[in-house]
Amino acid sequence: MTGSGDLSVARVDDALCVRLAGVWSLERGLPSSAVVERALEGAGSVRRVVFDAAGLARWDSSLVTFVAQVEEGCVRRGLGVERGGLPPGLQRLLALAEAVPEKHDARLHEARVSIPARVGGAALAAWGETVGWLAFLGEATRAFGRLMIGRARYRRVDLVIELQDAGARALPIVTLISFLVGMIMAFVGAVQLQQFGASIYVANMVAIAMAREMGAMMTAIIMAGRTGSAYAAQLGTMNVSQEIDALTTMGIPAMDFLVLPRMVALSLMLPLLAVYADFVGMVGGAVVATGMLDVGLVQYWQQTKAALTITDFATGVGKSAVFGILVAVAGCLQGMRSGRSAAAVGGSATAAVVSAIVLIVVADGLFAVVFNVLGI
Amino acid sequence: MAYGSFVLMRDLTFEVRRGAVFVVMGGSGSGKSTLLRHLIGLNEPAAGEIFYGEDSFTRAAPEARERMLRRFGVLYQSGALFSSLTLAENVGLPLGEYTGLSPAEIREVAALKLALVGLRGFEDYYPSQISGGMQKRAGLARAIALDPDILFFDEPSAGLDPVSSRRLDDLILELRQSLGATVVVVTHELASIFAIGDDSVFLDAESRMIIASGPPRELLAHSGDPRVRAFLTRGEERPQVDSNG
Numbered sequence: 001m002t003g004s005g006d007l008s009v010a011r012v013d014d015a016l017c018v019r020l021a022g023v024w025s026l027e028r029g030l031p032s033s034a035v036v037e038r039a040l041e042g043a044g045s046v047r048r049v050v051f052d053a054a055g056l057a058r059w060d061s062s063l064v065t066f067v068a069q070v071e072e073g074c075v076r077r078g079l080g081v082e083r084g085g086l087p088p089g090l091q092r093l094l095a096l097a098e099a100v101p102e103k104h105d106a107r108l109h110e111a112r113v114s115i116p117a118r119v120g121g122a123a124l125a126a127w128g129e130t131v132g133w134l135a136f137l138g139e140a141t142r143a144f145g146r147l148m149i150g151r152a153r154y155r156r157v158d159l160v161i162e163l164q165d166a167g168a169r170a171l172p173i174v175t176l177i178s179f180l181v182g183m184i185m186a187f188v189g190a191v192q193l194q195q196f197g198a199s200i201y202v203a204n205m206v207a208i209a210m211a212r213e214m215g216a217m218m219t220a221i222i223m224a225g226r227t228g229s230a231y232a233a234q235l236g237t238m239n240v241s242q243e244i245d246a247l248t249t250m251g252i253p254a255m256d257f258l259v260l261p262r263m264v265a266l267s268l269m270l271p272l273l274a275v276y277a278d279f280v281g282m283v284g285g286a287v288v289a290t291g292m293l294d295v296g297l298v299q300y301w302q303q304t305k306a307a308l309t310i311t312d313f314a315t316g317v318g319k320s321a322v323f324g325i326l327v328a329v330a331g332c333l334q335g336m337r338s339g340r341s342a343a344a345v346g347g348s349a350t351a352a353v354v355s356a357i358v359l360i361v362v363a364d365g366l367f368a369v370v371f372n373v374l375g376i
Numbered sequence: 377m378a379y380g381s382f383v384l385m386r387d388l389t390f391e392v393r394r395g396a397v398f399v400v401m402g403g404s405g406s407g408k409s410t411l412l413r414h415l416i417g418l419n420e421p422a423a424g425e426i427f428y429g430e431d432s433f434t435r436a437a438p439e440a441r442e443r444m445l446r447r448f449g450v451l452y453q454s455g456a457l458f459s460s461l462t463l464a465e466n467v468g469l470p471l472g473e474y475t476g477l478s479p480a481e482i483r484e485v486a487a488l489k490l491a492l493v494g495l496r497g498f499e500d501y502y503p504s505q506i507s508g509g510m511q512k513r514a515g516l517a518r519a520i521a522l523d524p525d526i527l528f529f530d531e532p533s534a535g536l537d538p539v540s541s542r543r544l545d546d547l548i549l550e551l552r553q554s555l556g557a558t559v560v561v562v563t564h565e566l567a568s569i570f571a572i573g574d575d576s577v578f579l580d581a582e583s584r585m586i587i588a589s590g591p592p593r594e595l596l597a598h599s600g601d602p603r604v605r606a607f608l609t610r611g612e613e614r615p616q617v618d619s620n621g
Contacts, residue, residue: 243457246458
């Protein structure tokens, strides 16, 4: 019945003899001890179980597991087990497995948690998360205060490197994405507006959408994926290699030395990148408009200039400054709170991107409401 | 000493003499490294106080605490060098923070400290470019950058071959001599314990407290506790609980 070694059960006086023969190998599957169990149930007067391994050719862990299962069944029934018939190596392995008794609190009991307990646990975890955010924001604000009065301990070089990384190095990807976004919007608009013979208004649409919404939003999302996650991974790895501990015992606040340059760099660079993205997006729109519609380049330019007000730009730039802070805080916070394993660092990088994008979208929604009420 | 509601160790009371090499030993998971984290202020004790000299470290105001931290040198298990800085910059970082030296002077002192640990000429290497043993020695150079009064070592010989580990022990003793520093070492390496330890405590994971203290050699000679004996003799001297031996 099993694909593994041969197994038969026979009654000898008051004992049940388990005969093992052939090749027992894990590759052939793990045999079930059900045969022995059934035999034990059928025979009421059995007092002990013995083994006969005379015909056994080769064996590995499959046999050890099988014997351990049989023994467990015997212990449950209060029967004696004699290992004398087993190969000596197997006897030693069984003795080794039993050498250290099971600790009763060693097994993890996670499965059975009642629903109220789970709800409570989730609520406490959410509260802990909130407290963590607030504590981090508080510390970051204090570090920023120290920066303002010139008492923050960081290296200028680090700030310059971070500025370069969050600024100039991000230009290619920002260029590509915003150019394409501008083109896509122009395509969508062109199809609709052509029906009214109002193709020229593609310029208005692209300009206003880029300046007010898409420029800030797209750069923020790009930077969340590109730089926010990098911050979380860098700080998380520094946590793993005890670099943050080393800073702390040197009396240098990690907040000043590691977090401050990153937050300042990203918050300064994101508005600049957003303005750049606005222009590149409009160029993308112009390419579509001049290529697909009968709109000249100069005409498109004039129309764009007429459509845009300084307010449109200001709202976009203002938003992107806020987005920059959100992305930087999410990245640094997750990195600083990361656990001390490779999986934890990966998890914190993911959490940094996810929380940053959620925050960006929620904040954008709030801005929309506020601007609407204010009539901007 | 506790993580959340899980009490790791209780009733830890011990004294480290000035100028001694003090060993914290115990099996894996007995809380040696956690004890060290408490001593250097990375974890706060659930109850009790830590004193350095006359001053309480636990209740010190932030500024006073920072002043005390400046007298510490810590060598972490992995070296914990700042991966974005060269060795000279790593060693020079505390010098730049706490002294008025010019960059050129800092570099000179950093080069001297690196030479002390046998890393002359490696000033401009990044931590990722050198071996684990060298990283550890560079970590030691950074730990002694400010000529500390107290040096803490977390598993100094972990991941080192026997010869390098022996050299690090010699270096520890030499630095203790020349700097006049007190040394606290967390380790379970028997050879190191006997080679450098003047005094020690033994942490036990099961009973969660100190079960022995005193000079390691004396413990080996006189301790009646089977757990301590088993540890110090690598379990070769079998305690009597083992019946079928």
